[in-house]
Amino acid sequence: MDILAERLKNLPAYLFMQLRDKIRKAQADGVDVISLAIGDPDEPTPAYIVETLREAALDPANHQYPTDEHKGMLVFREAVARWYGRRYGVTLDPETEVMALSGVKEGIHHFIMATINPGDIVLITNPGYPAYRSNALIAGAEAYDVPLLEKNGFLPAFEDIPERVCRKAKAFFLNYPNNPTGACADNKFFTRLVAWAKERQILLLNDNPYSEIVFPGNRRQSLLQVPGVKDIGVEFNSLSKAYNMTGWRIGMAAGSDKIIQAMCRFNENVTSGVFNAIQLAGVKAMDEGDPDIERMLAIYHRRREMVLRAFAEMGIIVKAGDGTFYLWIPVPAPLSSLEFTTKLLEDAGILVTPGTAYGRYGEGYFRLSLTVPDDRLEQALERIRRTIKRGW
């Protein structure tokens, strides 16, 4: 009996599961693998956030189903509104324009299931986070690739999308600061995009879990800062990357009340919400964690400089993006992305992600994540240097 549903058969294997398998295999062969492939902060969650969880977990009131399960506790939604107000000058109604998510990844699925019909087109950026494409396919929709090219600063040239595609497109997924390129979008770009999308009645979703990881000299930006965006747009954000909380599974959707309402309607049928104690710890993070964001940013900045220096010494010029803890680095000729990353793993025990893992427009690049301790990063750079020096 073939137990696999047709909808799963068309899905590519999930990238990070494949990477984890590669790491395990190399480790089983006795290799001291250093993985620079996964964007999972290495520093712990700040202690006061953990302590808030501990206290909340001891309170029996939090042992029952989460409060307001499909949209999250009001205190959490109010904290999101305060956070967006303080950090972005954005006004949100916590009753209707905010919901809690078990992380952005869950939100991507809920958004698609709540808004997309089979046969619709979902516009996705390429290279891009793989969950956009897989969820579009799960919903029976078509994912249309909008290339992110270096010559355009890794921003999509959305005005070039053919009108016949736009007519079938129901939603456009963006992600700035961008994984994997590190590019940031500015208010001018978002303003043009919102006008374009409104004219064509295309929903906009800015997936923004890296919003706080923007390096000095650049401004943090939210899609929600554009006037009138709430007619068609939402932003997803997450405590995962800003507060070193990837394992906690807590994030938020904010923006259009109609989209939030649709997502809640889907949500109430498939989940029972986020553990109250985690939401309360999230409130603590959003209210008191600003200094930790700056502390982490200084760490990533230092590591980023270390990598840029090392690659410059190897003769590889990296044009670093303005945000995220990723560097999007050109692969030395004549190797393809996959050939180079395979070579690094086999020769040096270093795992980085081939650009093509994020789509065909990622060919020619690899992604390096700065989420490893400085001493391991230094070791990794030394091993990469030796491999490149040896040549192929």
Ligand SMILES: Cc1ncc(COP(=O)(O)O)c(C=O)c1O
């Ligand atoms: C672009 C992008 N969106 C979403 C996520 C998932 O975030 P969360 O931990 O909030 O589910 C990631 C994680 O790497 C990401 O890079």
